[in-house]
Amino acid sequence: MYQYDSYDQAMVDTRVEEFRDQTRRRLEGKLSEDQFKPLRLMNGLYLQLHAYMLRVAIPYGTLDSRQMHALADIADKYDRGYGHFTTRQNIQYNWIKLEDAPDILADLAKVEMHAIQTSGNCIRNISSDHFAGAAADEVADPRPYAELLRQWSSFHPEFSYLPRKFKIAVIASDSDRAAMKLHDIGIQIVRNDAGELGAAFFVGGGMGRTPMIAPCIRDFVPLDQLVTYAEACLRVYNRHGRRDNKYKARIKILVHEMGAEEYARQVEEEFAHLLEQGIEPPLAELERIRPYFADPEFETGLPSELDRSDPEFALWADSNTHPHKTPGYVSAIISLKPVGGIPGDASARQMHLMAELAKQYSFDELRVMHTQNIVLPHVRIADLHALWSQLEAAGLGAPNLDTIEDIIACPGLDYCSLANARSIPIAQRISERFAAKGRTRELGELKLKISGCINACGHHHAGHIGILGVDKKGVENYQLLLGGSEAQDTSLAKITGPGFDEAGIVDAVETATEVYLSNRTEGERFLDTYRRIGMEPFKEALYG
Amino acid sequence: MNILTGNDLKSGAVVWWDGTGWSLYVDDAVDVGDRAEEILAREQSARRVNAAYAISANRDDNGVRPAHIKERVRALGPTVRPDLTLKPKDPAAMNWVI
Numbered sequence: 001m002y003q004y005d006s007y008d009q010a011m012v013d014t015r016v017e018e019f020r021d022q023t024r025r026r027l028e029g030k031l032s033e034d035q036f037k038p039l040r041l042m043n044g045l046y047l048q049l050h051a052y053m054l055r056v057a058i059p060y061g062t063l064d065s066r067q068m069h070a071l072a073d074i075a076d077k078y079d080r081g082y083g084h085f086t087t088r089q090n091i092q093y094n095w096i097k098l099e100d101a102p103d104i105l106a107d108l109a110k111v112e113m114h115a116i117q118t119s120g121n122c123i124r125n126i127s128s129d130h131f132a133g134a135a136a137d138e139v140a141d142p143r144p145y146a147e148l149l150r151q152w153s154s155f156h157p158e159f160s161y162l163p164r165k166f167k168i169a170v171i172a173s174d175s176d177r178a179a180m181k182l183h184d185i186g187i188q189i190v191r192n193d194a195g196e197l198g199a200a201f202f203v204g205g206g207m208g209r210t211p212m213i214a215p216c217i218r219d220f221v222p223l224d225q226l227v228t229y230a231e232a233c234l235r236v237y238n239r240h241g242r243r244d245n246k247y248k249a250r251i252k253i254l255v256h257e258m259g260a261e262e263y264a265r266q267v268e269e270e271f272a273h274l275l276e277q278g279i280e281p282p283l284a285e286l287e288r289i290r291p292y293f294a295d296p297e298f299e300t301g302l303p304s305e306l307d308r309s310d311p312e313f314a315l316w317a318d319s320n321t322h323p324h325k326t327p328g329y330v331s332a333i334i335s336l337k338p339v340g341g342i343p344g345d346a347s348a349r350q351m352h353l354m355a356e357l358a359k360q361y362s363f364d365e366l367r368v369m370h371t372q373n374i375v376l377p378h379v380r381i382a383d384l385h386a387l388w389s390q391l392e393a394a395g396l397g398a399p400n401l402d403t404i405e406d407i408i409a410c411p412g413l414d415y416c417s418l419a420n421a422r423s424i425p426i427a428q429r430i431s432e433r434f435a436a437k438g439r440t441r442e443l444g445e446l447k448l449k450i451s452g453c454i455n456a457c458g459h460h461h462a463g464h465i466g467i468l469g470v471d472k473k474g475v476e477n478y479q480l481l482l483g484g485s486e487a488q489d490t491s492l493a494k495i496t497g498p499g500f501d502e503a504g505i506v507d508a509v510e511t512a513t514e515v516y517l518s519n520r521t522e523g524e525r526f527l528d529t530y531r532r533i534g535m536e537p538f539k540e541a542l543y544g
Numbered sequence: 545m546n547i548l549t550g551n552d553l554k555s556g557a558v559v560w561w562d563g564t565g566w567s568l569y570v571d572d573a574v575d576v577g578d579r580a581e582e583i584l585a586r587e588q589s590a591r592r593v594n595a596a597y598a599i600s601a602n603r604d605d606n607g608v609r610p611a612h613i614k615e616r617v618r619a620l621g622p623t624v625r626p627d628l629t630l631k632p633k634d635p636a637a638m639n640w641v642i
Contacts, residue, residue, distance in 0.1 A: 026553075027553070032591075033594050047551055047556060047594060049558070049618050049622075050558055050621060050622065051551070051555065051556035051557060080628055094622075095556075095628075096556065097554060097555045098554055098555070098556060099554050099555075342624055342625075413617055414617065414622035414623055414624050414625075415622055419614075422617075422623060424624045425623060425624055474611070474612055475613070502642075
């Protein structure tokens with residue numbers, strides 16, 4: 001994985017000292033909160049319901065054991081012994097003291113991490129496929145390109161005060177595991193008929209209060225013009241984005257109102273202008289980055305057979321592994337969704353264990369999934385049982401990937417100052433309900449996503465089943481949505497009808513699954529059945 | 545009743561105006577009547593508390609209870625981690641939050 005050079009390290013170290021000075025001035029009363037707030041937000045420090053919250057960037061979700069140990073140490077030393085992995089492949093700490101924040105950033109800098117651009121109207125942490133570099137179906141490892149874009153977007157002076165926040169995802173396979181079309185810019189590395197690699201640009205997607213699927217504005221940008229084209233996309237947005245209205249300031253609104261064709265035309269015009277300026281980083285920079293993402297030394301001739309004599313292990317292996325490009329290996333997924341647990345939370349002890357397991361079994365690499373689980377990308381099939389045994393003993397062995405128990409949930413009203421309703425307890429009750437009834441396996445792939453407000457951090461628009469918490473005259477109420485997908489068949493979920501109370505929404509989810517079970521045909525997922533039979537049978541069952 | 549709340553500048557902890565300073569416990573909150581703006585302006589300059597504001601609450605036999613659920617969650621702590629609330633050993637503590 002990428003390692004900082006002296007410039008990277010100097011930038012991060014300098015930023016830590018700058019923030020240390022700003023924090024000191026705030027604590028001494030020399031800066032007001034109005035003056036300090038934008039400064040702390042630029043360093044990922046929010047003020048949430050119960051305390052300050054620090055969001056730490058994990059570029060494209062990749063980290064090593066040294067970094068995961070450091071994240072665990074921060075949880076123990078400065079927080080309350082746990083962290084929360086987010087839908088942008090980052091980690092958040094919920095109980096940070098302002099006076100500790102500079103020391104935390106210094107500890108992060110020692111392991112080549114930071115919290116820069118995890119807030120504010122700038123280009124946020126770039127996300128990617130959590131199986132990058134391991135997946136059998138990718139045309140290239142997307143991470144060198146994500147890293148190039150990370151370097152381009154870090155402290156970019158022109159894009160530090162955009163109309164609104166800006167999120168980019170980079171993938172390199174037809175299977176979309178990063179919700180690419182629901183980003184401000186989604187980039188898919190593709191191979192053309194001549195065998196050359198290039199980038200397809202999807203611009204103007206997003207969730208939030210106005211969900212939109214990004215249209216493709218160019219299906220092939222040569223990779224030696226990748227940064228220039230991204231710059232052109234941002235420039236047109238920066239020029240025309242609605243700074244007068246926060247709710248219309250995201251690029252999706254601009255692309256929608258301007259029209260994708262006109263937006264693309266203006267991007268092409270800007271692109272042509274920028275090509276003349278020669279802003280593209282030299283190819284040597286990409287070639288400097290690429291070796292950091294070279295394959296580890298995979299063994300050859302390894303057995304691909306799985307010993308299935310332990311049925312519980314076999315269940316986990318069937319559910320929580322993904323095919324690897326190298327025979328004898330798989331990517332193993334560590335579920336952070338124990339039945340009745342808090343989606344995405346991991347204790348410091350669990351983080352230390354995952355770090356050790358990465359070192360022992362996965363060439364020292366871990367990935368954070370946007371679905372709030374952790375991946376060990378390169379595990380020998382022969383080691384899977386030993387790995388699972390240790391995970392199981394630590395409460396990390398839930399065999400539930402992509403099932404109704406594998407719920408994305410935002411922190412909701414339990415932690416977030418923007419939320420209108422709690423998300424986590426709903427996730428807990430649903431996973432408990434389906435686990436108790438033994439229905440999880442029977443339902444197969446069913447992606448359930450819960451947001452505690454319209455900002456949609458829990459991706460409810462993209463759930464096969466989505467739940468949106470709202471405030472109904474001071475009481476929590478939950479809307480049910482059906483039919484969303486953030487995969488390559490991206491679609492936006494639709495609201496079923498009137499909302500439900502806390503108990504009612506769990507019943508409603510069960511009712512929806514019953515409609516599915518009684519209507520599905522051979523091999524159909526929940527989403528497939530919904531798309532075939534439509535909303536009406538579900539509405540009929542839910543509302544009579 | 546009208547009570548004042550905010551977050552402690554150094555720790556970020558939720559705090560409540562108790563008449564002379566800021567307490568961690570909502571039960572210490574006092575009714576500020578129509579003096580909210582005056583106290584908030586003074587405390588803003590003292591820079592002990594962040595983003596303070598006034599909310600509605602009720603006092604019953606059990607103590608002071610904010611009117612809105614968000615403030616009740618702030619008053620006690622996350623409902624999903626009773627071990628991290630201000631009353632970790634009181635299994636009934638959540639009853640008044642939800």
